[in-house]
Amino acid sequence: MIIAVDGPAASGKGTIARALAKHYGLPHLDTGLLYRAVGLHVLREGADPSIAADALAGCRFSDAMLADPQLRSEAAGAAASVVSAHPAVRAALIERQRAFAARPGGAVLDGRDIGTVIAPHADAKLFVKAAPAVRARRRHEELRGRGLETSFDRVLLDIRERDRRDTLRDHAPMVQADDADLLDTTFMDIEAAIDRALALVEARIRMAAND
Ligand SMILES: Nc1ncnc2c1ncn2[C@@H]1O[C@H](COP(=O)(O)OP(=O)(O)OP(=O)(O)O)[C@@H](O)[C@H]1O
Numbered sequence: 001m002i003i004a005v006d007g008p009a010a011s012g013k014g015t016i017a018r019a020l021a022k023h024y025g026l027p028h029l030d031t032g033l034l035y036r037a038v039g040l041h042v043l044r045e046g047a048d049p050s051i052a053a054d055a056l057a058g059c060r061f062s063d064a065m066l067a068d069p070q071l072r073s074e075a076a077g078a079a080a081s082v083v084s085a086h087p088a089v090r091a092a093l094i095e096r097q098r099a100f101a102a103r104p105g106g107a108v109l110d111g112r113d114i115g116t117v118i119a120p121h122a123d124a125k126l127f128v129k130a131a132p133a134v135r136a137r138r139r140h141e142e143l144r145g146r147g148l149e150t151s152f153d154r155v156l157l158d159i160r161e162r163d164r165r166d167t168l169r170d171h172a173p174m175v176q177a178d179d180a181d182l183l184d185t186t187f188m189d190i191e192a193a194i195d196r197a198l199a200l201v202e203a204r205i206r207m208a209a210n211d
Pocket residue numbers: 007008009010011012013014015016032138139142185188189190191193
């Protein structure tokens with residue numbers, strides 16, 4: 001079974017994807033980490049994420065980088081959303097994601113274009129969203145919990161900017177797939193959001209069994 005979980009920054013898609021993977025015993029890929037690794041590699045090389053050639057060179061990141069705690073920084077997230085707009089970068093990362101989705105037994109992937117581009121044939125697709133201010137509050141709390149001092153306003157600005165770039169880019173923009181279930185977690189705690197996600201996936205499994 002392939003489960004695609006898409007949605008904007010800090011919507012909770014990673015939390016939900018990990019919970020679904022655990023529930024169904026499937027491997028999970030946070031595809032945002034790949035774009036973050038490209039962005040961080042570019043920044044560390046002193047290169048410019050907005051220049052296509054620099055961004056493409058960043059795709060030669062080492063696998064060890066995927067475990068780098070700096071990937072979770074806001075700087076890496078912002079650079080990721082710039083490099084991810086280059087078609088050549090998306091093309092360079094596509095096979096790795098599709099291969100993961102094609103694992104025997106299935107997989108759970110979360111990102112921006114899983115249900116539309118990477119695994120359009122997924123058995124269940126969720127598009128997770130929440131109001132920008134709620135997402136900023138959650139991310140702000142998360143960053144502070146990790147000892148990273150930043151202001152709520154700064155986090156909200158970053159989230160709005162990433163939403164704008166991810167939605168408006170020409171190539172593989174963030175959009176809810178026609179056959180994805182919408183999950184708005186604005187007024188849900190983590191437990192409620194996971195319960196709802198599980199119920200939506202179970203409904204899809206039942207629908208497929210009745211076909
Ligand atoms: N329903 C919820 N209620 C409260 N906090 C939540 C909820 N869902 C997730 N969180 C928290 O919000 C933060 C962001 O969640 P998460 O990392 O899952 O989002 P994401 O969409 O995967 O983010 P990103 O796009 O940056 O990878 C985390 O600290 C997580 O624990």
